[in-house]
Amino acid sequence: MERKNWSLCSAGQWLWDAEPMRWRRVFSGRADQVRSARTFATQLFAGTSREDDVAVVVTELATNAVRHSRSGAQRGWFGLEVTLADIAYVAVTDQGGGCVPSVQADRSDGEPWVSGRGLLMVSKLALATGVYGSPYLGYTVWADIDLRADAKGDPTREVSMVS
Template sequence: MTTQARTFTRHARSVGRARDYVASLVGAADRADDIRVCVSELVTNALRHTPAGRVFLVRVRAEEHLVRIEVHDAGDGEPRVCSPADTDDRGRGLLLVAALADDWGTTDRHGPGKVVWAAFKLPGVPPAQ
C-alpha cells in the first residue's frame, strides 16, 4: 500500500490543483475519471466548510485493487447527501460521490473538523463473500 498526502490552501484554484495531484497519483487507472470527479466534489465541500486561514489535506491511499481518497478539513458540520430541486445550483456533490464511488463516508480526525472519504474498487477485486 502506498499513501501520499498534500495540503492545499483555502482557495478556488485548489480544486483543480487537488484534482491534478490525485490524477498524477492514480494515472490512467481504471476509474480515474470517477476518482477525479469525486475529488473535485469533496474538495469543493472542504473549501466551503474550512475556516478562513486554514488549509485542508488530501490523502490518497492506493492498494492493488483499491484507491481511497480522503479530504481532511477543519470545518464544522456533518456532510450529508441533499435532495436538491431541479432549479437549485448546488447540493449535488455528495449525490455524485455516492453514485460514482463504491463507498464513502466520514470519520473524526485529531483536532477540529472531519475526514470525508471515497473508496474505489479497481478491476480484479474479488466479490464480497
C-alpha cells in the same frame, strides 16, 4: 525487513507490490487549490481507467472543504489523502466549523445537478463513502473506489454515507 529482488519481476509487479502506495498532501484553503488537488490525484490514478471518477471525487470533496468549513478562511487548509490498492481510498480533511457533510436525496423531478448534490454524485462513483470527525476538530470525508472495475460507477446504485 525483507529486501526483495526487483530484477526478477515486471514493472507492474513492482508498482503494485503488496504494500499499498499512500500519499498525503496539504493545500491552501483557496478555490484555485481545488484544481491543484484534482490534478495531483488524477496523475496518481493515471492508467487505472478511473482517473475521471477520481477527478470528480476530489473536486467535490475539496470544494466542500473550502466552501463549507474553516478551511476556506484566511490561512485555512485542507488535506488530501490517497491510498492506491485494489480498493483505493480518497479522503479530504477540512478544519471543521461547518455542518456535518451528508448525502442529499436524489431529485426525481428531472432537475439537473444543483448545489448540495455533490456528495450524492460521489457516492454513486464510489464503492463506499463516509465521514468522521467533528465541527471543532474537522471532518474527513472519504470514498473507496474499486480499481478492479473498469466501468464507471452505476448512477442508479444507492450508497449511504457511514460514520
